[in-house]
């Protein structure tokens with residue numbers, strides 16, 4: 001995690017954030033879709049936000065009633081988060097490929113879990129052990145189709161996500177696929193700019209563990 005640790009340390013030093021404070025439009029749209037397809041269980045449903053970063057999506061989940069474990073591979077990011085506690089979010093440092101929760105949860109969210117060291121496919125098996133039967137997995141990440149566009153996100157094709165490929169892997173792991181496709185995020189340029197709008201596609205998969 002040296003690379004992410006350095007990026008978070010540099011951001012902390014310069015008093016800025018690596019990511020916007022608000023949830024991404026792709027994650028909001030995916031969670032809205034999930035709520036329509038199958039509402040969260042009553043009470044206090046539990047969730048893991050894996051690769052939680054600065055916590056914007058963990059926060060989005062608590063706003064929707066979840067009690068959230070924010071799992072993050074960068075010890076620097078976790079230390080920073082522990083210094084600004086938020087109700088309903090417990091931070092833990094751990095690797096998505098090996099870490100195990102104390103109890104199975106209702107929902108796992110992996111939002112933009114991109115790293116030069118691995119593809120999300122390689123950690124889906126471990127993430128599956130975190131869910132109860134009937135639990136839901138939400139994957140939202142930069143899509144392969146963004147490669148030919150002038151949009152933010154990784155430029156290394158090996159780090160990008162293809163929803164049908166992810167859906168196939170999840171089906172083999174025992175999931176029912178509720179949605180696999182793209183959600184487009186349109187970035188509106190300032191009025192005076194003559195450049196056309198950039199469309200960034202998120203690869204999104206919603207799946208339920210059988």
Ligand SMILES: C[S@@+](CC[C@H](N)C(=O)[O-])C[C@H]1O[C@@H](n2cnc3c(N)ncnc32)[C@H](O)[C@@H]1O
Pocket residue numbers: 001004019050051052053054055056057071072073074077094095096097110111112113114115
């Ligand atoms: C692109 S950032 C996304 C952060 C957050 N999900 C968001 O959307 O704001 C990817 C995050 O995944 C974390 N990460 C990378 N590899 C990881 C791993 N093996 N286990 C847990 N977290 C990891 C990084 O430290 C980083 O915070």
